Amino acid sequence: MTGPLSDLRIVEFSAQGPGPFTGGLLADFGADVIRIDRPAEPLLPPRYDFYNRNKRSIALNLKSPAGREAALALVAAADVVIEGFRPGVMDKLGLGHDACAAANPRIVYGSMTGWGQDGPMAMEAGHDINYLALTGALDAIGYPDRPPAPPLNLVADLGGGGMYLAFGILAAVHESRRSGQGQRVDAAMIDGVSHLMSAFIAFTQQGTWTDRRADNIVDGGSPDYGCYETADGKHVAVGAMEPQFYAALLDVLGLDAADIPDRADRANWPALKQLFAERFRQRTRAEWEAAMAGRDACFSPVLSIAEAWTHPQMQARGVHVPFDGLVHPAPAPRLSRTPGSLRRATPVPGENGREICADWNLPQALRERLDSEGAMLQPAPAQG
Numbered sequence: 001m002t003g004p005l006s007d008l009r010i011v012e013f014s015a016q017g018p019g020p021f022t023g024g025l026l027a028d029f030g031a032d033v034i035r036i037d038r039p040a041e042p043l044l045p046p047r048y049d050f051y052n053r054n055k056r057s058i059a060l061n062l063k064s065p066a067g068r069e070a071a072l073a074l075v076a077a078a079d080v081v082i083e084g085f086r087p088g089v090m091d092k093l094g095l096g097h098d099a100c101a102a103a104n105p106r107i108v109y110g111s112m113t114g115w116g117q118d119g120p121m122a123m124e125a126g127h128d129i130n131y132l133a134l135t136g137a138l139d140a141i142g143y144p145d146r147p148p149a150p151p152l153n154l155v156a157d158l159g160g161g162g163m164y165l166a167f168g169i170l171a172a173v174h175e176s177r178r179s180g181q182g183q184r185v186d187a188a189m190i191d192g193v194s195h196l197m198s199a200f201i202a203f204t205q206q207g208t209w210t211d212r213r214a215d216n217i218v219d220g221g222s223p224d225y226g227c228y229e230t231a232d233g234k235h236v237a238v239g240a241m242e243p244q245f246y247a248a249l250l251d252v253l254g255l256d257a258a259d260i261p262d263r264a265d266r267a268n269w270p271a272l273k274q275l276f277a278e279r280f281r282q283r284t285r286a287e288w289e290a291a292m293a294g295r296d297a298c299f300s301p302v303l304s305i306a307e308a309w310t311h312p313q314m315q316a317r318g319v320h321v322p323f324d325g326l327v328h329p330a331p332a333p334r335l336s337r338t339p340g341s342l343r344r345a346t347p348v349p350g351e352n353g354r355e356i357c358a359d360w361n362l363p364q365a366l367r368e369r370l371d372s373e374g375a376m377l378q379p380a381p382a383q384g
Helices: 018-028 065-076 097-103 128-135 154-179 189-196 198-206 243-253 266-280 285-292 305-310 312-317 353-359 364-372
Strands: 009-013 032-037 056-060 080-083 108-113 183-188 225-229 235-239 299-301 320-323 326-329
Touching (some): 009 065, 018 080, 056 065, 056 353, 080 154, 128 154, 128 189, 225 266, 243 266, 305 312
Parallel strands (some): 009 080, 108 183
């Protein structure tokens, strides 16, 4: 099983976070992703670095002439480059967009940044939380009596960053195969998150969204959309926004709509939330699961990461799979004829160097120079 992207060759320059996530997503669906690693020790033992599964690794000293030449030779044989450095870093190495396009006019050059390639903050350091903060998204998440709550690094790094880079790359490859010309994909996390915020930007201008956290329809403000503590100190989540789902929720809670405040009036939301909270604290999470079974109340238990692996729905769907002795998320989304697959464990940096040189037809003279100059580094011992 080779996957729908098996004809796609990608050179990924090692980085952290959204760039490797993008490469991993494409590798899951069959792309031959070659990761050019640096001599530095990896932050994680390779087998725990899930973003780099299904890839191969060559470790090059990009500051050496032979290392740069080898990198450009790989680019010349590739369809896509992925890099995630601050603007100008790749240019200084002689591996920026212009250099790569000169080596391969068809190359799709994907650049992942937080702030973008230009603007007054383009050269500033940052992480997911910083990019999220600038878009207005972070200010909208959490509760009014506490600071905004970072939603892990799912929204900027992965949702607004890696996923948008993957989409941009595939769109550009599609076009390149018609035109024979490559182009740069400039993916900035502030762009992607702002696009994800489309509805809330619209609601703000419509006047139906307030700046107060947990005061709106899907931010935990509405009593029918939020999390509640149960008798055993665990939590459940409800999202019963539509009338029929709300009616089912009230029925299981033992409440009559005629006897409680009208949720259509936002002034009643605090009282309703308190009422629902009191009801949910009367039973354990498991008891509420049993009571809600088969009822369209938009209800679910709030599970821990490890609990999610064994939930019947997650197991029936095969959301998690055993691979390389660990639990991995299965490739997503599902394709009916050519699904993604798990084929290779994450390599130790440099593990596949000689294999890559042969498979990608690097000239023999260049391979000899890599050895003589020590520009292709040998893999470090595997870590547990």
